[in-house]
Amino acid sequence: xxxxxxxxxxxxxxxxxxxxxxxxxxxxxxxxxxxxxxxxxxxxxxxxxxxxxxxxxxxxxxxxxxxxxxxxxxxxxxxxxxxxxxxxxxxxxxxxxxxxxxxxxxxxxxxxxxxxxxxxxxxxxxxxxxxxxxxxx
Numbered sequence: 001x002x003x004x005x006x007x008x009x010x011x012x013x014x015x016x017x018x019x020x021x022x023x024x025x026x027x028x029x030x031x032x033x034x035x036x037x038x039x040x041x042x043x044x045x046x047x048x049x050x051x052x053x054x055x056x057x058x059x060x061x062x063x064x065x066x067x068x069x070x071x072x073x074x075x076x077x078x079x080x081x082x083x084x085x086x087x088x089x090x091x092x093x094x095x096x097x098x099x100x101x102x103x104x105x106x107x108x109x110x111x112x113x114x115x116x117x118x119x120x121x122x123x124x125x126x127x128x129x130x131x132x133x134x135x136x137x
């Protein structure tokens with residue numbers, strides 16, 4: 001989902017940063033197109049789970065020589081019993097969904113050596129996906 005598609009879902013896209021931009025961003029070794037695919041999928045899922053006043057937050061930071069990207073929302077959250085299942089191919093709770101987005105996203109990230117893809121979610125509170133990737137030396 002892109003910024004232009006968000007209004008069709010009654011979603012609002014705002015950009016804000018709590019940190020000063022760096023003169024040069026750290027470099028990570030990753031396939032740019034695949035990383036974009038992962039981030040778009042996570043943003044799309046988040047927007048689909050939030051209500052009209054929902055919030056999608058995308059953060060990035062450098063922590064201990066790793067780039068950390070967090071995609072979070074204050075949507076409906078994922079029930080505890082579904083949190084492992086959502087990474088299985090073809091598992092979906094949506095009417096219109098293939099059940100492939102999260103399994104592919106997790107695989108893409110974990111194919112990058114030293115990278116992790118984690119989930120933290122509480123039903124009724126929201127969801128946070130965290131991508132951690134080593135910074136290129």
